Amino acid sequence: MKKLTALSTAILASLIATAAVSAPKEPLVTERYFTPQLAPQSSVKQSVTSDGTLPNDAEFMRLQYSYLHSSLTEATIGNHFVGSWLNSQTKTTKKIRVGILDSGFAPHPDISYANESADFFERDSDAYSEEHMRNFASCEPHGSFVSSVIAAKSNNGVGIFGSGNNVEAIPVRVAACGEGMNFEMTDGINWLAGKSFSDEGINDISHQVDVINISRAGYGECPVDVQEAIDYAVSKGISIVAGAGNASVETATAWPANCKGVIAVSATDASDNQASFTNYGATNDITARGVSMAMYGLDDPSLPNKAYIGSGTSFSSPLVSAAIANVLSVTDGLTLAEVKYLLLSTSTEFTDNTTCTVDSCGEGHLNNDKLVQAGELYQSGNLSYIKQALPYGNACDKQLLIETFGESLPLCGMLELTLNALGTERDHVIYNVYRAPKGTAIDVNDSATELFISDTKKTTQLVPDFDIESFDYGFTVCFSDDCSDDVIKITTYEEKDASCE
Known part of the structure; x- marks a missing residue:
């Protein structure tokens, strides 16, 4: 684990400030985040299901059921993840690699991380900064929050349920304490797509990822170098998903959600209405739950079920990334156009009971189970x-x-x-x-x-x-x-x- 002294932290902050002033062509990513709070502890011992129709993760029913599972008898729509998870237990699926561009990663025993990572802030092959985050409370484990939404280990009786059925997360640190420059994001995208940075002391990725999740945002036009990196990743067949942002403004003003080739995800609340904070507009492709989401922060060995509750498009985006991973795990050779078509066409249409419209939230509510079903039907010609x-x-x-x-x-x-x-x-x-x-x-x-x-x-x-x-x-x-x-x-x-x- 890396260790930064108070002096090096001060120098780091100075470098960030200096870079922002002396290099105006390198936009600073200044996304507004909401710090997740520790989930209230249950007053009763958490039980697990025994019939196999629902995952037995200890906090699933209490913290996640409302948005990962739904039925016709429930008031909320949810994003339907349990059906494809249940089906995946009886079939062979491919492991899908999801790259996470973020800040604040730490190892966690209940997150399926790959055995490789990269840090484009400090330019090395170790994305984890756990000790620094434990020493400086203002530096939150945002990357761990996001990774756990996708890749928390499922059906093991512990903690929360990960929405990806058979995934591994590849952490890529592109910022410290939430702030970084666009060139770090650019390098991270390129590395995940297979470009080499070995001359800078960063190990090459073993093989490119299938999906890239970016739960970060800067404001303004999409920077040229970021767009070029996205174009390169897209040319390699990688789906790129980004949160719309949390500033209650047009998503068209937020990058990378406004970059060409990116699937932009807005957020809905617990009633499936447009979240009060989400960026909005025609640039959004789809929406997913982004309020009161369960996630992991820094590991606490004394409390294996310790989870946090957070809100933001940071946590809507990984649901969509996980859904794409899930359909890729049961199909072969889908093009990016086919993935996007299947994703949007299977979304749940907005009704008069929601404040979301296609002009504000995207095509519809994410429906993971229907997406996976459609992918399998498409593959079989049906x-x-x-x-x-x-x-x-x-x-x-x-x-x-x-x-x-x-x-x-x-x-x-x-x-x-x-x-x-x-x-x-x-x-x-x-x-x-x-x-x-x-x-x-x-x-x-x-x-x-x-x-x-x-x-x-x-x-x-x-x-x-x-x-x-x-x-x-x-x-x-x-x-x-x-x-x-x-x-x-x-x-x-x-x-x-x-x-x-």
Whole structure:
């Protein structure tokens, strides 16, 4: 563990102040954080579940049930993590690596940290600063708070439940006592994506991460070097998730949430309303619970269930990072466009009972379980597909339909286009369907690709004139004004029903 003397701390503070004055082109990250408070201790001995349908972590029911699990009988929506966790207990999942760019990391026996880390504040390979935080109460373990939301060990009868089903957190220290410069964030992103800093004495990462979580914010335009680092990570297929910020201003003014290629996460409160502190606006992609969240701080061996309660988009963001990790753990080869589409399209729509709207909070409330389900369906070709439209009922029913309507409707030639088998039509979600000659890439900017269906809101429709023998099909999607040219593939099933032979 690193040890900083009072003198070195003073020198450190002086360097930060000097850098902020002498290098105005290097913006200072000055995000407003809310210090988590020790959770009230339970007056009764914590019991654990025994039927296996809920995790047995001692504080799950008391501190986390309301936002990680939900049902139709509950007033709140929650973000639905228990279903995918339960399913993961009976199947093989891949371990997913989540990079945490933050300040204030400390080892904890109930957090699944990787055996590697990096410190871009002091420029070495040890991100942990536990002793310094124990000596200086003003330096909080923010990185540990965030890491535990994602990677607390689950179902071990101790403490809290981690929202990532099979993850390891890679700590990257990019600030001290909450403050740092944008070049430290830039270097941290690049290192997590595989760039070498060995010439500075920092060990190379063993292999790149799958997701990067950034629960930090500066204000102004996205710095050029930060955007370049994000572009590099995105080019390596890494999803980047950032908290919207806690200043009650437009997210468009907060970076890295306003940087291109970042999934920006706002916060909701315990009633699933827009949190009073969250940054807001059309820049937000999705929202997740950010009030009264359970987390770990510095380890206390005398109290293994010691947890803290905190609020902020710092803790909404890691829920989304964990959800992306969860869908990646049960799928192979999803593109970033596919991940984002699945994430947003499976979110729970805002109702009239919440103060959130698509113009303030994002596309909807995070729904982890539905995301993971959609990912598995997409992988198997059962989420977005083209199939013959007559696979319903028994053989006699099908024959009767053909005999009765066959002359007026081309039942045996009619195809069903389903863009999202789990989706519902949303007024602000628009799809465009494209096709290209079979075996060629579908690229909206290529003359060989043609627009087949434009500006439709329908997630399922019957189309009589598909040519599935000659063309491959795909679609793009617009969520409000957020439109992408990245094509989502559509699986084509050519088999005809036996009644049509």
